[in-house]
Amino acid sequence: MSGKAFGALDVIDILDPADTRVDDFRDLNSVDRRPDLPTGKGLVIAEGVLVAQRMLASRFRPHAFFGTERRLLELADDLADAGVPYYRASAEVMAEVVGFHLNRGVLGAARRPPELTVPDVLAGARTIAVLEGVNDHENLGSIFRNAAGLGVDAVIFGAGCADPLYRRAVRVSMGHALLVPFAGAQQWPQDLNSLRDNGFRLLAMTPNPAAQTLADVMDGLAGQKVAVLVGAEGPGLTETAMRASDARVRIPMARGTDSLNVATAAALAFYERARSGD
Amino acid sequence: MSGKAFGALDVIDILDPADTRVDDFRDLNSVDRRPDLPTGKGLVIAEGVLVAQRMLASRFRPHAFFGTERRLLELADDLADAGVPYYRASAEVMAEVVGFHLNRGVLGAARRPPELTVPDVLAGARTIAVLEGVNDHENLGSIFRNAAGLGVDAVIFGAGCADPLYRRAVRVSMGHALLVPFAGAQQWPQDLNSLRDNGFRLLAMTPNPAAQTLADVMDGLAGQKVAVLVGAEGPGLTETAMRASDARVRIPMARGTDSLNVATAAALAFYERARSGD
Numbered sequence: 333m334s335g336k337a338f339g340a341l342d343v344i345d346i347l348d349p350a351d352t353r354v355d356d357f358r359d360l361n362s363v364d365r366r367p368d369l370p371t372g373k374g375l376v377i378a379e380g381v382l383v384a385q386r387m388l389a390s391r392f393r394p395h396a397f398f399g400t401e402r403r404l405l406e407l408a409d410d411l412a413d414a415g416v417p418y419y420r421a422s423a424e425v426m427a428e429v430v431g432f433h434l435n436r437g438v439l440g441a442a443r444r445p446p447e448l449t450v451p452d453v454l455a456g457a458r459t460i461a462v463l464e465g466v467n468d469h470e471n472l473g474s475i476f477r478n479a480a481g482l483g484v485d486a487v488i489f490g491a492g493c494a495d496p497l498y499r500r501a502v503r504v505s506m507g508h509a510l511l512v513p514f515a516g517a518q519q520w521p522q523d524l525n526s527l528r529d530n531g532f533r534l535l536a537m538t539p540n541p542a543a544q545t546l547a548d549v550m551d552g553l554a555g556q557k558v559a560v561l562v563g564a565e566g567p568g569l570t571e572t573a574m575r576a577s578d579a580r581v582r583i584p585m586a587r588g589t590d591s592l593n594v595a596t597a598a599a600l601a602f603y604e605r606a607r608s609g610d
Numbered sequence: 611m612s613g614k615a616f617g618a619l620d621v622i623d624i625l626d627p628a629d630t631r632v633d634d635f636r637d638l639n640s641v642d643r644r645p646d647l648p649t650g651k652g653l654v655i656a657e658g659v660l661v662a663q664r665m666l667a668s669r670f671r672p673h674a675f676f677g678t679e680r681r682l683l684e685l686a687d688d689l690a691d692a693g694v695p696y697y698r699a700s701a702e703v704m705a706e707v708v709g710f711h712l713n714r715g716v717l718g719a720a721r722r723p724p725e726l727t728v729p730d731v732l733a734g735a736r737t738i739a740v741l742e743g744v745n746d747h748e749n750l751g752s753i754f755r756n757a758a759g760l761g762v763d764a765v766i767f768g769a770g771c772a773d774p775l776y777r778r779a780v781r782v783s784m785g786h787a788l789l790v791p792f793a794g795a796q797q798w799p800q801d802l803n804s805l806r807d808n809g810f811r812l813l814a815m816t817p818n819p820a821a822q823t824l825a826d827v828m829d830g831l832a833g834q835k836v837a838v839l840v841g842a843e844g845p846g847l848t849e850t851a852m853r854a855s856d857a858r859v860r861i862p863m864a865r866g867t868d869s870l871n872v873a874t875a876a877a878l879a880f881y882e883r884a885r886s887g888d
Contacts, residue, residue: 478874483864508867547885584884586761589786592877596756599874600881606862607825 341411343404346421349428354419356441357398359431360499374444377499378507380436381406386507388414392442392497399438400426407438444497450488450523453513454530457485458557458610461598462527462534464520464573465492465564472496473504474595475562480508482602483610484560487514490521490573492564524561524576532559536569536577537601539591543580546604554609560601565594619689621682624699627706632697634719635676637709638777652722655777656785658714659684664785666692670720670775677716678704685716722775728766728801731791732808735763736835736888737880740805740812742798742851743770743842744872750774751782752873753840758786760880761888762838765792768799768851770842802839802854810837814847814855815879817869821858824882832887838879843872 346354356375378387378394381403387394388410397411398419404411411418427433454460461484466472472494479487487496493516494501496509517523524534533556535549550558561577563569574580583592583600592600624632634653656665656672659681665672666688675689676697682689689696705711732738739762744750750772757765765774771794772779774787795801802812811834813827828836839855841847852858861870861878870878 474871474874478870481861481863481867481870583759583881585759586884589759592756592759593752596752596874596877599870600877603861603878603881606864 342417346419376442376497378440383507384440387440390510394440394442397440403438448515450515453486453515460486460559462488462561464490467494469501471595473501476505476509478599489516521573521576532557534559534577535581536561536574543582549581550604550608562598620695624697654720654775656718661785662718665718668788672718672720675718681716726793728793731764731793738764738837740766740839742768745772747779749873751779754783754787756877767794799851799854810835812837812855813859814839814852821860827859828882828886840876
């Protein structure tokens with residue numbers, strides 16, 4: 333069964349869960365599969381057909397796929413010219429290798445390319461998100477999905493953020509963590525000044541009722557470059573980051589409520605930015 | 611150690627995990643703890659201090675709390691006049707009873723009061739959310755949190771929705787599933803007509819690029835009553851529900867992206883409604 337069953341696509345059947353050719357997909361729940369940890373192997377993993385397609389379209393070039401026959405059929409067109417092996421296995425063999433049942437049925441693996449720099453991602457950008465202390469992979473993934481959907485050009489990471497390339501973040505982002513350019517600040521919060529030097533107006537999101545409303549602030553910034561700063565749920569942005577910003581901005585909240593999820597708050601800011609004209 | 615240690619508050623120490631007085635909190639991960647299932651015991655469980663406080667403020671009157679000494683101190687003022695027992699235990703005993711380690715440290719339990727009806731929740735409402743096929747507890751909880759934060763008065767459930775009183779939904783809602791009034795439609799989608807008879811304009815959210823934008827539609831509805839209809843992520847609203855609506859409404863999306871999470875899409879609609887004036 334092994335061999336070039338799909339034209340130029342290299343399909344290789346994996347019958348033995350111990351086969352070392354699928355070691356890049358082994359024990360995905362173990363801590364050394366956290367690319368953000370010192371023990372991590374650094375591989376970026378895409379789960380499911382849609383995320384695999386987005387990985388193929390990204391700068392994260394996959395070097396192998398591992399999946400079922402059914403997902404191979406769904407991905408055949410995308411993989412035709414990719415020049416990477418597709419390790420084909422049953423759902424049962426996959427579960428033994430991966431360490432859990434994966435109902436998305438296919439995985440892609442990519443090594444990490446060199447990180448982009450802040451100047452890299454600012455080039456041509458008009459709207460960016462700047463995150464501080466967002467250490468939850470699910471929130472991080474949601475922010476990338478919202479950024480992509482609502483027209484944000486890049487994401488900058490300040491202090492204390494989780495790795496957007498961790499499997500869970502990539503999955504929740506629907507693969508947009510691979511497509512929206514991001515870079516880590518080298519010096520935090522001093523790098524906020526370099527954003528300003530690049531023409532960005534820095535808006536710090538806060539639940540503080542004394543801040544200006546999102547609609548009022550964005551309305552005055554049509555045609556200007558904007559950076560939306562959001563902090564972790566709970567503590568929010570540090571006072572240092574707040575002070576380094578140009579304006580403090582709030583979402584008008586109903587009486588008796590305090591806050592929204594950080595990814596939701598970011599989505600409202602991105603939406604208002606697009607609505608007010610960028 | 612048992613007895614009235616906190617004024618009128620009835621604090622009862624639980625030293626033995628087998629103590630039957632905490633049976634309402636036992637094995638919370640088991641399927642019969644799903645109040646939405648036929649086997650479920652129907653109890654509504656609040657997790658953590660904030661959600662416990664919101665349960666105390668809601669129509670879901672707790673009949674018991676189970677938690678650590680630390681959380682008792684945090685809740686003492688709220689519980690002073692509640693007239694319900696606080697079963698106090700170590701984190702270890704709690705974990706044995708509950709079936710997992712609970713880092714929120716306190717649980718409240720309430721029996722279900724009679725369900726509200728659609729006419730009940732429409733009384734006085736100007737903005738409502740109508741859900742169809744939202745069968746994910748996390749999305750449901752997020753929708754309630756967003757509804758509360760952004761000024762939505764009530765939630766109506768059409769066909770195929772999960773139970774907003776399941777523990778996970780209540781937790782993700784930050785307790786707002788207990789506070790925002792909700793009711794299930796008796797006939798779906800026929801009940802949409804009764805919303806219209808009550809003066810609501812029905813807006814069906816869709817990714818269809820031919821639909822009108824959120825901003826355009828809401829702008830024309832200031833001062834009128836509005837119902838925002840959202841469907842499950844993926845399939846979206848059924849064609850039947852679409853046809854029963856007054857307008858199809860879309861969120862302007864960036865090129866190359868398709869959709870947002872259902873709770874995020876709902877949040878944007880709620881935000882725009884509040885922004886355009888209700």
